[in-house]
Amino acid sequence: MEFYTTEQISKHIIRINPFWKDACMYYIKGSERGLLVDTGYGFGDLKSFVDKLADGQSYDVVISHGHLDHANGAGQWEKVYMSHKDIDLYHENSEYENIVQFLKNYVSDIESYPKELFQAPHDDEFIDLVDGKDFDLGDVSVKTIEAPGHTQGMMVFLIPEERIILFGDACGVFTLFVRPEATSLEEFLSTLSVLKSYENQYDRILRQHGTCESPKELLDEDIEIVHSILNGSDDHIPFEFNGIPCFVARAIDPNKNGRVDGKEGNILYIPEKIRKANR
């Protein structure tokens, strides 16, 4: 059984879709080198698949943030870039039991698969991924933008030659502020204005869940939502995410699992994550 398939997104960007259809990855293929963005849940042999894609080309591996659905395949590579701010988060959730618990949402008989298919955690040091790093791949490049919010070490990737930005989980259809690793929404607002400053450099926004792409308005929608949460004028509708009681900022239509008004941006949050804690 083939665990992964590809989809050509642009001249240089290939989306890697796992069969369980959650948390896609990206391979950016330049004329000289390649770059793998994220390593998925750590289920199945992603490395052999990517090696084939790379077709003899050298490539680097970067992790957008430390959540298990993006980072848990990292153990297959020796040299992996990830922000040091997400290393503890990564190690909290990198074991077999965690992968099984989350993958069960997509593959109901996950426990019947051989244990060898689950990748061991990355035990080497990660190489720190910092803001403003430029991966020169030849005829295309990838620039990192630090985007704290969803996690402390969240990274966004800009591919200027293709006018594409990879938001990942940083800003999306259900941006999550329900767990301890998230910053406050107040702090997230600064991240959104940093992303706004790059707006004239991209036309397409790629993500890694659901439809995996959003119209450019997504950023303004999230900015508007954060302002409304901060001033108490959002819809503030009780919601539950993976058993965690929280609030959704814009009313959603359960039949289409999207906003009632047809826009895409939305935020799930707990009240503790609204304001920056007094330190």
Ligand SMILES: [Zn+2]
């Ligand atoms: Zn995430």
